[in-house]
Amino acid sequence: MLGTTSAAFGTIVMTDEADFVNAMMPGYYLEEFDGFTYGSYTELTLDLAQGGWAYTISAEDQGGGGGLYSGDGNMSNNNAADALRVDFTGDPVTAIGGFFFPGEINGFFQAGPMRIELSDGTVYEYDSVSDTDFLGFVSEAPITWMLIDAVGLDLPDWPTMDHFYVGTAVPAPSVVALLGLAGFARRRRR
Secondary structure, three states, rough: OOOEEEEOEEEEEEOOOHHHHHHHHHOOOOOOOOOOOOOOOOEEEEEEOOOOOOEEEEEEEEOOOOOEEOOOOEEEEEOOOEEEEEEEEEOOOEEEEEEEEEEOOOOOOOOOOEEEEEEEOOEEEEOOOOOOOEEEEEEEEOEEEEEEEEOOOOOOOOOEEEEEEEEOOOOOOHHHHHHHHHHHHHHHOO
């Protein structure tokens, strides 16, 4: 899953789930959407919370009229013209990740281009090739919202999310220290 990034200063895009989890503090929230079946949820918004983590999922109305529509174990929207929007309403969030992919009218995966935008100015565009491709973002500043958009031009694509992590990144000084040690070790081997 290769993509193009316009990342804000201090935001890292990660495609390896294990590395992403290691970059987060313990106590993160992972939502699997397992309680949802195709079409079982069709409200305008969905509020989710665990511990201090809380967020609202909605459809960013871009001409489609808004509204959510669940798939089998994932969350999407009711109209392909709209994007999914996640607004973080609980503890400050500096790490988010999950599976973000285009779906077709029956809720099944459909390969195609995706666009993720974060409140800090980060924009990541990529071609989704699987409904289990992982994508994570670790930021120095709190992320207050994100947009998930399926941007296919040939077929209608519904933006879909699953396996969604929300948490706090390991504090930057710790990351800088680890990177510094790695750089020092690299210099010594020369």
